[in-house]
Amino acid sequence: MQLTALSSTSFRLYIAANFVSVTGIWVNRVVIGWFSWALTESATWVGVVSFLLFAPTLFAGPFFGVLADRIDIKRGALATQALLAMLMLALGILFAHGILDIWMLSGLSFLFGLTSSANTPIRLTLIPMIVPREALANAITLISINFNAARLIGPAIGGVMLEKIDPGSTIAASIVMTLPMLVALAFLKPRAREVASTEQAGIAGQLVEAVRHVCASNWLVQAMIVTTITAVVARGVLEVLPAVADGMYHRGASGLGQMLSAAGVGALISGISITFREGSRPHLEQLRQSYLWMMLGILAVFAMGLADSWLLALGLVALMGASGTFTAIATQSVMQLETPDAYRGSTIGLWLFAGIGGNALGAIAFGAMADALTMRTTLLALGAIGTLAAAAAWLWSRVR
Numbered sequence: 001m002q003l004t005a006l007s008s009t010s011f012r013l014y015i016a017a018n019f020v021s022v023t024g025i026w027v028n029r030v031v032i033g034w035f036s037w038a039l040t041e042s043a044t045w046v047g048v049v050s051f052l053l054f055a056p057t058l059f060a061g062p063f064f065g066v067l068a069d070r071i072d073i074k075r076g077a078l079a080t081q082a083l084l085a086m087l088m089l090a091l092g093i094l095f096a097h098g099i100l101d102i103w104m105l106s107g108l109s110f111l112f113g114l115t116s117s118a119n120t121p122i123r124l125t126l127i128p129m130i131v132p133r134e135a136l137a138n139a140i141t142l143i144s145i146n147f148n149a150a151r152l153i154g155p156a157i158g159g160v161m162l163e164k165i166d167p168g169s170t171i172a173a174s175i176v177m178t179l180p181m182l183v184a185l186a187f188l189k190p191r192a193r194e195v196a197s198t199e200q201a202g203i204a205g206q207l208v209e210a211v212r213h214v215c216a217s218n219w220l221v222q223a224m225i226v227t228t229i230t231a232v233v234a235r236g237v238l239e240v241l242p243a244v245a246d247g248m249y250h251r252g253a254s255g256l257g258q259m260l261s262a263a264g265v266g267a268l269i270s271g272i273s274i275t276f277r278e279g280s281r282p283h284l285e286q287l288r289q290s291y292l293w294m295m296l297g298i299l300a301v302f303a304m305g306l307a308d309s310w311l312l313a314l315g316l317v318a319l320m321g322a323s324g325t326f327t328a329i330a331t332q333s334v335m336q337l338e339t340p341d342a343y344r345g346s347t348i349g350l351w352l353f354a355g356i357g358g359n360a361l362g363a364i365a366f367g368a369m370a371d372a373l374t375m376r377t378t379l380l381a382l383g384a385i386g387t388l389a390a391a392a393a394w395l396w397s398r399v400r
Helices: 009-038 043-054 061-068 073-096 102-129 133-164 167-187 199-215 218-232 234-238 241-248 252-274 282-304 310-337 341-372 375-399
Strands: none
Touching: 009 043, 009 073, 009 102, 009 133, 009 167, 009 241, 009 252, 043 102, 043 241, 043 341, 061 073, 061 102, 061 199, 061 341, 073 102, 073 167, 102 133, 102 310, 102 341, 133 167, 133 252, 133 310, 199 218, 199 341, 218 234, 218 282, 218 310, 218 341, 218 375, 234 241, 234 282, 234 310, 234 341, 234 375, 241 252, 241 341, 241 375, 252 310, 282 310, 282 375, 310 341, 341 375
C-alpha cells in the first residue's frame, strides 16, 4: 500500500482532524434525513430536503470553485468550516425549543448546502497545497478512504443515538466533532501556488476558461460524464435512504444507520483497493475501469427494486457505495492531476457541479416518482434508464 502523502506533516494533521469532522457531518446528515421523514412520512419531502442539501452546488458550486483559486485557501477553509458548525448549532436550538418543522428544516438544509458548496471546492483545492505533487494521487485516495471510514462510523453512531438516546444529544455530538478541524486548519502550512493568469478576466471569464480547459481534454470530458450518470442514479438513491429504510423496509432510524453504514463499508473497501494500484498514470486506468463500476452501481439500484430481503438490500447498498466511491476517486484524480494550479479550483467546481448536482436531481426525481408510483417501481425505472445511459457513455468512450 502506498502512503507517500503521509510524509507531509500538514497532511497528517489534516487527515486526522478531517476524519472526526466528517464523522460529525455524517451524524448530522442522519439527523436531517431522519427529521425529514419523521416530520412528514413523505418520500417527496425526503427527496426535497436532500435536494436542498445539494441544490446550491447547481448554481453556486462552479463560482465557489473559481473563488477557491483566488482567495487565501486556509482562511476560506476556516470560515466555511465554522459556518457548518454554526448551522448545526442552529438546528439544535430549533429542536430544543420544539419549533422545528419541515419548512425550517428545508431552510437549514439549503443553508447547509450553500455552505458546503463553498467548503468542498476550497477543501479539495487545499489538499494539493499540503502534499508534494507526486503524492497527490495517493492523497486523494487516502482522503477518500478517510471520508468513507467516517461514512461507515458516522451513520451508525447517528442511528444508534437517535434511537437509544435523543436527537438533541445526537446534534450536540455532531457539533463537537467539527471542532478539531477548526484547530487543525489554523496549523496547516500550505505551499505557495501558481498565480492564475485569468484572474484579471473576472470570475465569469475564469469560469469560461475552465470550461474550455475541460472540453479540450477527452479524459476530463469522460470524467464529467461518468460522474454525472453515477451521481444521478446510484448515488442519488443513496441520498433518499431514509425513505427506503423505513418506507420500504420498515426499519426505522436504526435501519437507516445500517443502510448508510453498509454504503460506507462498500465505499471503504473500494477506496482501500485503489491504493494498491500502480503504473505511470494509474488515474487514467482507473477512469477506464470506472465504467464497469458505474454500471454495477446502477444495476444494484435496479436489483433493489426486486429485493425483499433486508440483508440483500444492505448488500446492494454496499455495492452502490463501492460504485460511487470508485468512480468518485477515479474521476477526481483525473480532474486534479490533469489540471494545473491556476485552474484547479475552477475545474473542481465544475466536477462538483456534475457530482453533487447529480445527487440533488436524482434525489428529488426519486422522491417525486416514489410518491406518484411506488418505491419499487421507481427503483426499477431509474435502474433501467441509468443502464441505458451508462451503456451509451461506454460506447461513446470506445469511439473516442
